[in-house]
Amino acid sequence: MQFHQTVNHLLSRVATAHRSRIEKRLGAIGIHSGQLTILFELWKNDGRRQVDLAAELRLAPPTINKTLIGMIDLGLVTRERLEDDARSTRIFLTDAGKQMRQVIEAEWLEIEEEMLTVLTETERLVLFDLLTKLKHFYFGTEPEE
């Protein structure tokens, strides 16, 4: 059988290379891919609970927790216990975390453009559509955003 000719395998290899490239580009800014994933969520909706971030991103609670520790150290976010439920914490962007958006936005679009140089405009749209379908498969959702 041709393992190498499965979407499975192709996606795996491309994904690793993709993340590696993103890490390298973000590294210059002083940030990591997992941190960015959370920043994206907070930029969209600040002050979420950890468990809600985890659920939204389909990541395990310990993953969120560990990444947040790094982000607190970097001064990107703060944590606050809820008053009406001492189990939970809310995560808030600091000014630094908010301002980071400008720089990352530019970098993110550059990465996007570079990656898509090998595709035509039509192919980009098709790829976006197909990845969206896969995301719905993995996330078990209907279109939302």
Add this chain to the structure above:
Amino acid sequence: MQFHQTVNHLLSRVATAHRSRIEKRLGAIGIHSGQLTILFELWKNDGRRQVDLAAELRLAPPTINKTLIGMIDLGLVTRERLEDDARSTRIFLTDAGKQMRQVIEAEWLEIEEEMLTVLTETERLVLFDLLTKLKHFYFGTEPEE
């Protein structure tokens, strides 16, 4: 800006979910995704040097090294110093490593099918084509296999 509407972001999220799913499925067999990546290469071409595996897969030498240690522990491969160059080692599949192929082959195809249930036959082919182009971008190669 809509970060969430970039291929970049979509690919990142899908990739994480994809790997997570693969890990879960392979876990039942007692193997991990990084190990499988190397197995794929060895099934195609046994007895490679570590540095060649790293180059072929675009992974850093320490990554290969660490993963191989786990595979040796599992009894999937063996390491042998080259006689004519004591710096290098060749990696050989054990019988266990060879026989593993049967089980994984079946599992791999199942995962492939499940993932692609959300796509039509045409979409599958298009996705394969687009991912191939991205792979060439990241790997810096022309079609080879």
Add this chain to the structure above:
DNA sequence: AATATATACTTAGCGTGCTAATAAATTCTA
């Protein structure tokens, strides 16, 4: 031949993902 450079593997340490197990707080239920 002696030194310098390059190559290959290894070790140490980090971020991102996971599961399992703990601790604390809340909510449910009998």
Add this chain to the structure above:
DNA sequence: TAGAATTTATTAGCACGCTAAGTATATATT
């Protein structure tokens, strides 16, 4: 209301990716 079950965050520990630094061997240079 007391005890049980659930929820939330955390800690510990693993695999997989990376870079930086170290060691050993091979090759080039002088």
